[in-house]
Amino acid sequence: MSSYLETTKNVYKKAAESPDVGLCCTTTPVWQLPGLSIPKVMLDMNYGCGSTVHPRDLVNDPTVLYVGVGGGMELLQFSYFSRKQGGVVGLDVVPEMLAASERNFKEAEQQNDWFSSDFIDLREGDALNLPVEDSSIDVAAQNCLFNIFTTEDLKIALAEMYRVLKPNGRLVLSDPICDQAMPEELKNDEELRALCLSGALPLSEYIKLITDAGFGTVEIRAKRPYRILDPKHYNTSQRIFIESVEVCAIKDPMPSDGPCVFTGKAAIYFGDEEYFDDKKGHVLMPNQPLAVCDKTAKALADLKREDIYISESTYFYDGGGCC
Template structure:
């Protein structure tokens, strides 16, 4: 990374590696509490994320895992908890000092966790725009509060790289800030604010569209939470800017002919008198049995104008078992 804002980002996180800065990113998700998992204090202090990318239902059958932007190594350690294979988890970072800090944190983790070995994690120097990883070799790829830093062209390239390295049906798990208020140009161009995961936040629909434009056929919105406020008193903005963090899983499924399946937490419930309702498009609704539906299916069901099907609003929480 050698252009403008990316160089600023690199310098900020070089300093954060050498001098941990609690609250550099405001994590809004409680730290995983798992049996026999102890996280070193310094690793906790270097938890520079805005959510979590670790989900146990993604991590069955010993998947090969890639994590980009290692921070203090906490999520790498959590991924290794589920994997426990030599080099089963790959960590990539452009900041050498952050890689070195993670190595030290893993040695501390070994003393706290008898099950853990540092060789479970393969740390590599590289950046998100040119991943040092083979094509179609990864089951689960993840990043936490990194991609929102990128400007549009770089974000597209980072997403293309994740798509390239994932196996078919592999999962890209992301946690990033989003913002529905138009971000002032002065804030968007502020290199430090962008590096601190504040001014690069996109509206959620734009964020999802960038992911699906790369080719991911299924999108899951798993969580959406309040994150930060940019106010006129402290920032160059005329109005209050509310930022949320979102956790998303993008699956490398084939793209459906009628467009991607995006799950935002909508549910369909059939409460008619028949034994079931079949929309003749692959979706069967049983009476009073809620079915999670993607936004596309929700729209199609709503267009039928039936008075015995209820479609909920988006909850922005989805944990599987849906229509597609």
């Protein structure tokens, strides 16, 4: 095992044995769902920077894989939508974290009459070599884990997620990102990498790694302020701004002209005709915004029409798009 991965394992071994409320700072409100009660210990062990639980991904009784179980909160949330034996597979490389989750699920059973611990299949395993069959998972997820990896390991982890997903399956990710240059001293600080800080990549690089793994559609669902690394407290000469991002990558066939990446852009037609049809599958009705991927936004902008407006990226996309 690489030394940085060993450091990471030790950090989360301690966090499993003694919940560390300040270890991460989740930027997404915890889902409040009818009949769902989350034990306080799970909230205290919510070691993520966002959320990977999106109800619209979780229809039709999906089989879910969650890598890096933490205290089990997102596993419990996923099982709310997949109430079947082994419907949610929870994977972690830290045995102590798996044991803590198992204890927490017993408490969750006491608070939720619909929940059974056998809904969740806990497995010890590595994100770089998933103990999961090919094309067996509907929704795979990870929260604040992949930014810990070096670029070469991240490529392997993404390829593994792609392997286990069914066709049209979804990979939901939440990670810190940073569009500033991260100093090498911080990049190589194993403790900071384990704490989900100095491994943060620029968003464009993060998305390219995902699409290079074969995912034909990528949705940016949220981008929020996360942390500051400042010269007073960290080995950096400038203040570094880190954001958290929530992304869904879909195992769609790769389009011949490249992936569809939705960053929250919209096109609005305000001309005099009944509608505008670009003859490529995109029909714009008058003054009705249509969410468009960045590729389509550029193609429409290149037409240089005065009656089509293309918005800037909002980095929030919630379906209803062009492709």
